[in-house]
Each structure stands twice: as structure tokens, then as C-alpha cells.
Amino acid sequence: MPDKKDMKSKLSDLQEKIKRLETLIDTSLVFSSILDLSELLNIVLNKAEEVMEAEASSVFLIDKAKRELYFITARGEKGKEAKEIRVPMGKGIVGWVAEHGRPLLVPDVTKDPRWFKGVDKKTKFVTRSIIAVPLISKGKMIGVSEVLNKKGNRHFNENDLELFEALGHQIAIAIENASLYTELDELFLSSIRAIVEAVDAKDPYTKGHSARVVEYSLLIGEAYENLSKDELKQLEVSAILHDVGKIGVPDKILGKPGKLTPVEYAYMQRHSEFGSAIIEPIAKLRELIPNILHHHEQFDGRGYPHGLQGNKIPLFARIICIVDSFDAMTTDRPYRKKRNTKKALDELEKQSGTQFDPELVKIFIKVFKQRKKT
């Protein structure tokens, strides 16, 4: 009864196919949930290897200007610099796929003249077989993904190729979304940074001030225990905007070469309130207002505008307060020369517990010195 036998094999084929389709539905949910590009690339590589039973995988993105493909070996040891590998367009299997926009199954790379040994040399990996597919999102090629060496010394076949092509569609869209999100985020940050830098530059003595306050704030933030990526982002945005209220302070006060009169000083102090008022209409930034409003409070309660004390002052305002003073001390002012780093750090220590949060001063001194060594 060949009919029954046929049906049996057909049944098992269909069951296999269902398994593959269910896998693809699962990966699509996973990929589309991630908008952070580097996190996404990691998950994509893991899933590609798992689903394709491959020993290794990579995602190459296209650098149009240089007509090159590049990938970051993202899964290196923690803390190690990611290694970038570049392949010229048209060169090797991956370059061929990018140039022709077609998928390619190479069961044995040693027999394929397109095979380019350069990457194996750099990665110390021995490639036997490859499937490479173009990553096409909205009709535009954005890169190439490949899986290397089917586990258990097997060879990739046509079924594998079909599965990886379907996976490639999902990978392309997910990368495109994450890239768009990342670009928009970068646009937001760079725009507020650029405008604030223009405000800093009104006074030649404060040129670059906000950028340094951001840098130093993040040094503390990264060393402080358990701040999430989102919290570090909030610290960064607060630090960028801490002096945005200086837009409301007349230039003749901002740039006055001598000591400010009491009236002028009172006006100058209002910049933290002006800053809060500027970001007040922005719903998504409203939670950052306390960080900006209170960045001139002192730990002993003698700061402004509210005379808050100790931990009543928001953590990020306490951080910004320290690095803001540090940057002021280590840059020239019209009425005095800058101090050297050592003297400025000594001064922070001296004011620790009165002006500044002592725990945060300790962290800053430690990480600042470490940074100088590297």
C-alpha cells in the first residue's frame, strides 16, 4: 500500500514544516520586541544559531559610502573592546550576496571560488559551510546575515536555506526598526546638546561646560550601584540640560568679568528655576525637573533654591552639583585662573558633607583618578 506509506511521510513532512513555522512565529515576536540595536543583534545571533543549529552566525551591515560590509563581534568578553571586521562589497560569500541581493547556500566553502579566507584568519574560526541571505527591509538592502557550519558535522540543505531566508526577513525589519529608533534617540540627544552648547558658548569661559558635566556625571552614574540603562539615560539628559535656564539670564550678568553684585547674583541663581520652567511643558522630561531645579542645593541645606538637605536632594542633582563645581574650579574664570585637578579634587573632599554628598565625592575622586590612568 504505497498510498498509506506516502501519506505517512507526507504527514511527517507537514509536522516538520509546522515546527519550522511555529519557530518563525516565535522568533518574530522576540525580534520585534527589541528596539535597542546592540541588544537586538545579540539576540538575533543567538536565535539564528539555535534555530539553524549552526556553530556560528553573523550580521553584516552595509556601509554605503565605503562600499563595505562590517560587523561587530559583539559577543566578546565583558569589557573588551568590540572588534570590527570589514569586508569589501563583492568580496567573499557575504560580499557576493550583498552585491547580487540573492541568498546563497555553500555546502563546502573550500570548493567555492567566492570563499574569502580573510574573516576566518581574523576570527580564528574554521568555516566549513555557509548560508548567507540578504537583509532587505522595505525594498532596501541593509545588510547580510550568515550562519556557519551546521552542528554535528552536518551540511546545510535547501530546507535550511528556506528557513534562514524567512528568518532574514524578520531580522531585516527588526534591525531597521531598531536603527530608526536609535537614530531618532541620537537626534534628540544631539539636538539638545547642540543648542545647550550654543548657550555655553555665549560666555567664552563656559564653553564646553555642559558636555564635561555630562561626561563626569556619567562617570559617577556608571560607578554608582545598580543604576539601570534608563536611569543613566535620565542622568545624561538632566546633565545636558542642567544649565539650560541660563538662556533666561542676561548676557551682561553671565559674562561679567568681575564679581557679581548681590542683585546680579540673585538673578544668576534663578537659572535653575528658569531651566525647570523651560522643560516643564515637555511631558516626558517632567520627571527630570527636580534634578535640574536642585543642582545647586548643598548637602548641609545651605544651597538654593529650596535649601534642601542630604538625601532630600535628588540623587542626580547631588551628582551634577559635584561635577558642576569641579568643572568650574578646573576652568579659567574672568576673575581667577583655573586650579589644577589635584587641588580641585582636594577642595571637593574639603567640602564633602557640607556642600557635597560625601559618598558621591568618594566615588567621583576614585573614578576620576582611574580614568586619568587609562
Place this chain on the structure above:
Amino acid sequence: MPDKKDMKSKLSDLQEKIKRLETLIDTSLVFSSILDLSELLNIVLNKAEEVMEAEASSVFLIDKAKRELYFITARGEKGKEAKEIRVPMGKGIVGWVAEHGRPLLVPDVTKDPRWFKGVDKKTKFVTRSIIAVPLISKGKMIGVSEVLNKKGNRHFNENDLELFEALGHQIAIAIENASLYTELDELFLSSIRAIVEAVDAKDPYTKGHSARVVEYSLLIGEAYENLSKDELKQLEVSAILHDVGKIGVPDKILGKPGKLTPVEYAYMQRHSEFGSAIIEPIAKLRELIPNILHHHEQFDGRGYPHGLQGNKIPLFARIICIVDSFDAMTTDRPYRKKRNTKKALDELEKQSGTQFDPELVKIFIKVFKQRKKT
């Protein structure tokens, strides 16, 4: 031979299942390709009806603050205001699903005490049967989606429920991504708007100027032929930033109550170059520089900074030039009272072809008068 018969029915079951899974793979690619929220909601409703063979569908989002669900009847006639429908949490089928976080199949709504007739009354639709599923993304419920009335007078069954649940996962993630993207875009726009408004507010006579220039520029942009959504966005951002360079102009020139000296005037004119320099470091905004740099060029070539003529001046700079002058004429200045709208429009017409692009002046006068009537 029951065995063979069994296998046949099993084969057809599996083939059906494969069709459903392939549909889901297809919808996941479609949904995840769209980051524009209103476009996404339209596609989601279309696809949900197509895949589920339903007569109608809706997506409700959760308004946590008000403990309500709401949806926008997005597919109304063009130009008509979208109608918002609100359902209290816990009320009706949709409210029940939102409260319990569980999917629900209701083959006959008239027999279900949870059925809430309010929405049918508003939409003039007669509901017979419903499947409603919670939309859960990253463990958080963001809304409820439902399909109404299986076509051909059929009833929804358990298979349909399973399929729509799977679709619900995709819808939830796609809506979450589009919302995050839309929110970030809004954050970018509102941030640059807020900072620029603070610059405007330094001079009480220019308070609100940039916001009005944005509004008027978009009036022209929307009436101008064939500008894409992306181009209108570029016009909007250019208009927001057209005077950002005033950060670099000393307050005593910006706010001078009398006529500027030639030296002061020359300084004031540099604000378009300062503005270009401010956004120069922002890769994504670099293409907008010409719109900002040239917004004081005149159609006859007698403007600044480059004396460009006619269509050599970028379109968006020509638009901003007109509405910038119009806003200046219709607001008080320290050295003169504002003109009324009619006189200001007459003046635009008078300078049409010399200072301003005549075609654009015509459009502005037309749309400005139309707007006043509505």
C-alpha cells in the same frame, strides 16, 4: 480502513494549520514594518478583518489615569474628525477582557450578560458575535483588540480564538513599538520647541514667534502641491529652528528698543549663520541647514547672507521668509505698533516678486484667509 481515513483528515487539518501559521508569519512582517501609529492601526484593522473573516474590528487602548479604554474610529471619511469612543474599564466584553487579562469568545452577544450595547448605539453597527483578546507587550497590558461577526453569518469558533490570540501578540508588540517611536519623536520636537521658545521669550516682543512661524509655514506646506509627510516634517523642524541662531546675538541688540546701528544690524543679520553653525554637528539635521541659512534671502537677490535669487533660494527658506515677515508685521515691536492682518497681507502682496516668492505669497494669503473663517 479507518486508519487511512483518519490520516486523510489529519492531513487536511495540518494543511489548514500551515495556512494559518503562514498567515501569521505574513502579518508579523507587515505589522512590524510600520512605526507610524495611525498608519499601523489602520493596517491592523484591515488585516484583522481579512485574516479573521470578520465584518468589523477595533483596537482599544488603555487610558490608565481614567480607568477607561478608548478607540479612534480611524477609517472615517477623509478630512472628517476621527470619533473617539470610550468604554469604562470592566464594562462590556472589551472592558471584561481588559480587567481580567484573558481572551474571550462570545458566539452570541445577546446571550452574554457582559455585552454592553453602548458602542453599537454610537457606531450604528449590529454586533452578533465577538472575539476579544488582551494586547500584552512585555508583560504589560496596553489594550484590547476585538473582531466582530464572522462573515457569511457564521460563528467564531475555538480555532478562530486561537488564531486571533496569536495575532493579538503581534498587534501588541507593533503598537508598543510605534508608540515608543511616536513618543520619542514628540520628545525631540517638544524639546527643541521649548528651548527655542525660551530664546524667543528673552525679548518680550518675540515671545511665541517661532511657534507662529511653524504654524504658518505648515499652512503653506500643506497647501503646496505634493509635499510628503517627511517633507512637511522637515519644514516643521526648519521653522522651529529658523531663529535658533539668536542665541548667539547679544541681548542688548536683540531687545534694543530703538533702531539698530549699522554695526548692530550687521550682527543681528548673522543669526542665520549662527543658527546653521549650531545645527551643523547634528548629522540628521544637516540637510536642513540651507532652510535656516537662507530664510532672509529675498526673491530679487537683495537679501542676506548670500544674495541668492528666485528658485536658487530653497523652497522651505522662501516659505519661512514670508511667514517670518508676516509675524513680525502683525506683532508689536519696540519701535512701532503692530499692523492689522489685512494691512500685513497687503504688504506681502506689495513685496511679492521683490522680497517674496509670488506663488507662495498667493498660497499663504489664500490659506490664511480660509483658516480665519473656520
